[in-house]
Amino acid sequence: MFRICSLFSGSSGNSTFIRMVNKPVSLLIDAGMSGKRIQAAMSLIGEDCASIDAILLTHEHIDHMAGIGVLVRRYKVPLYLSRITWDALQRMPVGVVPDELVNVFEPGDDFCIGDVSVKSFSVSHDSADCVGYSIRSESGSVSFLTDIGEMTPDVMAEISGSSAIFLESNYDRNMLFEGPYPWPLKRRIDGSRGHLSNEDCAQTVGLLLESGTENFILSHLSAENNTPDIAYSTTVSHMSANGARPGKDYKLQIAPRHIPGDPWVI
Ligand SMILES: [Zn+2]
Ligand SMILES: [Zn+2]
Numbered sequence: 001m002f003r004i005c006s007l008f009s010g011s012s013g014n015s016t017f018i019r020m021v022n023k024p025v026s027l028l029i030d031a032g033m034s035g036k037r038i039q040a041a042m043s044l045i046g047e048d049c050a051s052i053d054a055i056l057l058t059h060e061h062i063d064h065m066a067g068i069g070v071l072v073r074r075y076k077v078p079l080y081l082s083r084i085t086w087d088a089l090q091r092m093p094v095g096v097v098p099d100e101l102v103n104v105f106e107p108g109d110d111f112c113i114g115d116v117s118v119k120s121f122s123v124s125h126d127s128a129d130c131v132g133y134s135i136r137s138e139s140g141s142v143s144f145l146t147d148i149g150e151m152t153p154d155v156m157a158e159i160s161g162s163s164a165i166f167l168e169s170n171y172d173r174n175m176l177f178e179g180p181y182p183w184p185l186k187r188r189i190d191g192s193r194g195h196l197s198n199e200d201c202a203q204t205v206g207l208l209l210e211s212g213t214e215n216f217i218l219s220h221l222s223a224e225n226n227t228p229d230i231a232y233s234t235t236v237s238h239m240s241a242n243g244a245r246p247g248k249d250y251k252l253q254i255a256p257r258h259i260p261g262d263p264w265v266i
Contacts, residue, residue, distance in 0.1 A: 001139050004164060005263040007041040008033045009146075009219045009255035011063050016166055016219075016255075017047060018135055018142055021265060025114035028055045028071075029133060029144045029166075032063040035070030045260050049075055054103075054113045057081040059127035059147060060088040069095035082107050082120070084129035107131045121158040123148040126193040134158055140266060142166075146220040149193040151204050159208065164215035164266045166255065167204060169235065170195035171225035179225055195220070198231050202238035209239070209250055215266055219255040228254045 001021040008015050013033035019026040026047070031038055039049050055077050058064055068089070072079050079097060081089065083104040089097075105111060107122040107129060119134040125147045132145040132155065140163035145155070148168055159165060176186055176197075188194050196204075205216050218231050232254055236246050246252050255261050 002135070002137070002142050002164075002266050003263055004142055004166075004217075004266055005045050006166065006217060006219060006255035006261040007038060007045075008258065009261075010221055010223060010257040012223070012257060013037075013066060014064050014146060014220060015041070015067070016144060017042065017045065019047065020114070020116060020137060023115050024051070024053075025116050026052050027113065027116075027135065028052055028077075030058055030064040031055055031067040031071050032061075032065060033067050035067040035074060038067050038071065041260050045263050052077050054078045054080055056118065056133055057085060057089070058132065058144070059125060059130040060085050060092055061127055061147070062092065064147070065089060065092060065094060069097055072097050072101055076101065078103055080105065080111070080113075080118070082129045082131055085127070085131075088128035119158065121155060123155055124150050124152070124193050126188065132158065134162060140164075142266060148196050149191055151196070151200060156204075156207065160211035160213075162208070162213050164217070164264065165208060165213055166217045166219045167201055168196040168220045169198050169201035169218035169226070169231040170220055171222045172198050172227075172230050172234070175230070176222075176225040181224070189222075189225070195222070198226065198234035199238075201231070202235040205235050205250075205252075206238055206242055206244075209244055214250045215264060216250060217253045217255050217261065217264075221254065221257070223257065
């Protein structure tokens with residue numbers, strides 16, 4: 001079983017905690033907030049940064065990497081990231097990351113950290129080499145899929161059957177296209193290398209429920225082009241139209257922007 005919790009979520013910073021229950025394996029997926037704030041968030045949920053065994057980076061955008069350098073240096077935590085993302089990260093304000101703590105892989109690779117296996121997979125996003133992750137143990141798996149411009153059959157195959165998923169629900173299409181963003185930025189967000197809309201998220205949740213996934217944490221909501229209520233109701237409406245009830249047939253949580261969500265044991 002896993003204890004999972006979003007620490008921060010959205011364009012101001014992303015970091016998610018996952019720990020195996022009863023086994024000494026703790027991971028952070030991304031560290032896109034200052035080291036100090038991630039430490040404080042970990043304390044709030046009763047966890048300790050000193051026990052983190054690895055940080056897995058999805059991509060080099062600032063809202064995913066801002067605290068990486070501090071945490072890696074302070075706690076001597078191994079960093080896992082794709083080879084191309086490592087090249088890109090070194091052009092970001094990350095500071096010194098000791099070579100011996102850097103573990104690079106190719107998207108599609110899997111590797112072990114203690115008793116968990118980690119499967120990486122490519123996702124479409126306008127960074128150097130964005131990946132999603134599926135963390136697997138004998139008792140189940142948790143997937144992480146934020147910053148993705150489009151769902152593809154390959155990605156669906158990687159996340160199908162997950163026990164739980166942190167899934168992007170970035171924007172409401174009406175809010176985006178009627179909002180103040182310049183047209184090129186609207187096209188970028190809505191494009192195949194941008195972000196996932198509430199509607200696309202809802203369809204993905206529906207497919208995942210059919211595959212056996214029952215725990216969903218809607219993540220990386222836009223501050224300008226979405227609200228927690230709209231994201232929640234878009235997915236719940238889609239699911240209700242197919243006869244699935246929140247709290248009964250599946251659990252749904254919105255990852256808060258600035259504070260940790262409710263930790264779940266999956
Ligand atoms: Zn992001
Ligand atoms: Zn990004």
